[in-house]
Amino acid sequence: xxxxxxxxxxxxxxxxxxxxxxxxxxxxxxxxxxxxxxxxxxxxxxxxxxxxxxxxxxxxxxxxxxxxxxxxxxxxxxxxxxxxxxxxxxxxxxxxxxxxxxxxxxxxxxxxxxx
Amino acid sequence: xxxxxxxxxxxxxxxxxxxxxxxxxxxxxxxxxxxxxxxxxxxxxxxxxxxxxxxxxxxxxxxxxxxxxxxxxxxxxxxxxxxxxxxxxxxxxxxxxxxxxxxxxxxxxxxxxxx
Numbered sequence: 001x002x003x004x005x006x007x008x009x010x011x012x013x014x015x016x017x018x019x020x021x022x023x024x025x026x027x028x029x030x031x032x033x034x035x036x037x038x039x040x041x042x043x044x045x046x047x048x049x050x051x052x053x054x055x056x057x058x059x060x061x062x063x064x065x066x067x068x069x070x071x072x073x074x075x076x077x078x079x080x081x082x083x084x085x086x087x088x089x090x091x092x093x094x095x096x097x098x099x100x101x102x103x104x105x106x107x108x109x110x111x112x113x114x115x
Numbered sequence: 116x117x118x119x120x121x122x123x124x125x126x127x128x129x130x131x132x133x134x135x136x137x138x139x140x141x142x143x144x145x146x147x148x149x150x151x152x153x154x155x156x157x158x159x160x161x162x163x164x165x166x167x168x169x170x171x172x173x174x175x176x177x178x179x180x181x182x183x184x185x186x187x188x189x190x191x192x193x194x195x196x197x198x199x200x201x202x203x204x205x206x207x208x209x210x211x212x213x214x215x216x217x218x219x220x221x222x223x224x225x226x227x228x229x230x
Contacts, residue, residue, distance in 0.1 A: 032216060042119075042205065042221040043158065050216065088157055092217065100146045100165040101209070101217055102173075105157030 002027040004091050006106035013113055017079050021109045023089030024071040033072050034103070035063055036088040043088055046074070079113045086110050118142075119222035121206050127228045130196060136225045138189040138206030146170075147189040148219060149181060150205040158205055164189060196229045203227075 036043035052067035086108040092101040150158035163171035180192040207219040
């Protein structure tokens with residue numbers, strides 16, 4: 001059974017700090033790894049990682065995948081209070097139908113950025 | 116445009132009521148999903164529709180009944196729910212469902228309270 005583990009479970013930092021969130025996975029037939037940010041309601045898509053060693057970047061957020069060691073990290077630099085959220089890592093599993101996939105989420109990392 | 120809309124935003128119902136949750140997307144996506152999320156837990160898949168046909172039912176109790184009237188709409192009919200069914204219900208959609216690069220986009224959710 002595919003497994004996604006995130007660490008730490010929660011984190012409190014001061015505004016301006018840099019944080020690194022971790023996601024390790026044990027999956028069969030790896031296809032991609034997804035990162036989402038969830039504030040109060042909808043998980044918002046951040047990155048999809050398919051290739052090892054290639055950094056994806058969006059503003060102050062960046063993410064990289066290591067397929068050999070089976071983990072991914074999400075970096076946030078110069079954190080702001082608006083970065084406070086739960087960050088979810090997910091593994092899409094292709095279902096038997098071949099036309100749909102199921103997301104297996106990690107438990108998430110709850111990030112709180114204080115002033 | 117990566118918007119998935121859901122109505123209502125909040126719903127309070129008694130155990131004998133019948134209600135429906137609605138989800139809509141106009142991105143031309145052919146896979147749509149219902150997830151259930153309890154507090155401080157990651158989303159859990161309930162149903163998957165692919166090309167308007169039910170692909171996956173993750174052993175969800177029959178008091179939850181999904182419906183996909185067309186490729187843009189997804190409903191979740193609720194009947195005789197239990198208090199433990201109180202949760203955030205998230206709808207998601209993705210382009211194809213089976214592709215390695217398929218990304219699921221989530222709606223804002225319906226927060227359901229069963230009294």
